[in-house]
Amino acid sequence: MGTPQLKLGTDGKHNVRSRLTQKIHGFLERHFPERRLFLRSDTETRFIRLKPETQLVAWAGCTIVVAWTIVATAILLMDSIGAGNFRAQAQRDQLTYEQRLNALSAERDQRAAEALAAHERFNSALRQISLMQTELLNTEEKRRELETGLEVVQSTLRDTMRAREDARKELAALAAETDQTTVTALSQDAVGTVDLLANALAETAAERDMIAADAEFAIDHASEMELELRLLQERNDQIFRQLEEAMLVSVEPLDRMFRAAGMDPDNLIAQVRRGYSGTGGPLTPLQFSTRGGTIDPDADRANDILGAMDRINLYRIAAEKAPFDIPVKSNFRFTSGFGQRWGRLHAGTDFAGPVGTPIYSTADGVVTHAGWSSGYGRLIKIRHEFGIETRYAHLNAMNVKVGQRVSRGERIGAMGNSGRSTGPHLHYEVRVGGEPVNPMIYIKAGQDVF
Structure with a gap:
C-alpha cells in the first residue's frame, strides 16, 4: 500500500x-509564436523551425547587445564631451596665458624703453650740469678778478688823493716862504700837476665805475645761474625718481620669481657675477670731482641706479640658466602632477599631447644623456647652472646629442610614447642637487615675468 x-x-x-x-x-x-524558416534549393525545400524558446533567447541576446551598444555609445559621448570641454578650457587658459605673456612682454619693453629714455635724459642732464658748473666756476673766477681789480683801483685812488693833498700842503708852504713871482711860477706848475692828477682821478673813477658795473653784472648773472642750477637740480631729482621707480618695478618681479623657486637671489647673483667677472663698460660706477668737498649725492643715486641695472642684467643671465620656461608650447593637457601616486613618488609633471609635439629646453645647459633609459624610454638629461638638472622622458625623437650646449627655448625632441607609458605624453623632471623637486614651482614662478 x-x-x-x-x-x-x-x-x-x-x-x-x-x-x-x-x-x-x-x-x-x-x-513568440512558432515560426518556420524555409530554405529552398533547386532540388528540395527545407525549413528550420524556430521555437518560442529559441526566439526568446535570440530576442534577449539582441536586447543585451543593443543595450550594451547604447551604454557604450553614451559613455564614449560623455567622455568625448568631457575631453572636449577640458581641451576647450585648456585652450582658453593657454590663450589667457599667452595674452598675459604678451602684455607682460609689452610692459617690459615699455619699461625698458622708458629706462633707456630716462638714462639718455640723465646723461643729457649730467652734461648740462657739467656745462653749467663750468660756466658758474668761470663766472666766479671772473667775479673774484673784478673784486681784486676793484680793490687795486680803490687803493690807487686813495694813494692819488693822499698825493694831491700833500701837493696842496706843499704849495701852501711854498707860498708863505717865497715872493709873488716865485709863487706864480710854482702855482702854474702846481696847477699842471693838479690837472694831471685830476685827469688820472677821472680815468680811475671811470674805470672803477666800469669794474663795479661788471661786478654787479657778474653778481646778477651768478644769481641767474644759481636759479637755473636749482631748477636743473629739481629736474635731475625727478629724472632720478623716475629711474629709481623703473628699476624697482623691474627688479621686484625678478626677485620674487627666484624666491618663489626657492633660490636665494643674493647667492644667485654672486654665482653669476663670479662667472661674468669682467669690468668696465657702461655700468662702471660714476665718479665726480668733489674739489675737496663732500661726496656728491647725485653720484651716489646714479651709482645706485647703475647697480640696479647691473642686478637686472645678472638676473636676466640667471633666468636663462634656470628652468623657468615650459617645455611644451603647443596645445597640451596636464595628466599627472608631482607627488605620491599609487604608493610611489611621481618625480615630475606629465604633459599629454599628440605624438610628435615639439619639446623645448627650459633653460641653457649641456646635454648629459640622450638615449634609451629603462622605464623612461627615450630620455634627454640636461645639466644647468646652480646644480639643476632637467629630464625629458618618453620621447618619440631626439634632436640633440651628449655634450651639446642648448639654449632656453631650443627644440630638443618630440613627444612620444616610449618606455613605461600608457599614452603619448612628456614626463618632465627638475632635480636640484640630484633630488627631484616640483617642476611647477619654477614654471609658475616664471609665469609672472616671462
Whole structure:
C-alpha cells in the first residue's frame, strides 16, 4: 500500500511541472509564436523551425547587445564631451596665458624703453650740469678778478688823493716862504700837476665805475645761474625718481620669481657675477670731482641706479640658466602632477599631447644623456647652472646629442610614447642637487615675468 502512494506523489509532482511548463509555453506562444524558416534549393525545400524558446533567447541576446551598444555609445559621448570641454578650457587658459605673456612682454619693453629714455635724459642732464658748473666756476673766477681789480683801483685812488693833498700842503708852504713871482711860477706848475692828477682821478673813477658795473653784472648773472642750477637740480631729482621707480618695478618681479623657486637671489647673483667677472663698460660706477668737498649725492643715486641695472642684467643671465620656461608650447593637457601616486613618488609633471609635439629646453645647459633609459624610454638629461638638472622622458625623437650646449627655448625632441607609458605624453623632471623637486614651482614662478 505504501508503494502506490509514493508513485502517486511522484506523478503529482510531474503533473505540476507539466502544467507549469505548458503555461510557460503558452505564454511564449502568445508572444513568440512558432515560426518556420524555409530554405529552398533547386532540388528540395527545407525549413528550420524556430521555437518560442529559441526566439526568446535570440530576442534577449539582441536586447543585451543593443543595450550594451547604447551604454557604450553614451559613455564614449560623455567622455568625448568631457575631453572636449577640458581641451576647450585648456585652450582658453593657454590663450589667457599667452595674452598675459604678451602684455607682460609689452610692459617690459615699455619699461625698458622708458629706462633707456630716462638714462639718455640723465646723461643729457649730467652734461648740462657739467656745462653749467663750468660756466658758474668761470663766472666766479671772473667775479673774484673784478673784486681784486676793484680793490687795486680803490687803493690807487686813495694813494692819488693822499698825493694831491700833500701837493696842496706843499704849495701852501711854498707860498708863505717865497715872493709873488716865485709863487706864480710854482702855482702854474702846481696847477699842471693838479690837472694831471685830476685827469688820472677821472680815468680811475671811470674805470672803477666800469669794474663795479661788471661786478654787479657778474653778481646778477651768478644769481641767474644759481636759479637755473636749482631748477636743473629739481629736474635731475625727478629724472632720478623716475629711474629709481623703473628699476624697482623691474627688479621686484625678478626677485620674487627666484624666491618663489626657492633660490636665494643674493647667492644667485654672486654665482653669476663670479662667472661674468669682467669690468668696465657702461655700468662702471660714476665718479665726480668733489674739489675737496663732500661726496656728491647725485653720484651716489646714479651709482645706485647703475647697480640696479647691473642686478637686472645678472638676473636676466640667471633666468636663462634656470628652468623657468615650459617645455611644451603647443596645445597640451596636464595628466599627472608631482607627488605620491599609487604608493610611489611621481618625480615630475606629465604633459599629454599628440605624438610628435615639439619639446623645448627650459633653460641653457649641456646635454648629459640622450638615449634609451629603462622605464623612461627615450630620455634627454640636461645639466644647468646652480646644480639643476632637467629630464625629458618618453620621447618619440631626439634632436640633440651628449655634450651639446642648448639654449632656453631650443627644440630638443618630440613627444612620444616610449618606455613605461600608457599614452603619448612628456614626463618632465627638475632635480636640484640630484633630488627631484616640483617642476611647477619654477614654471609658475616664471609665469609672472616671462
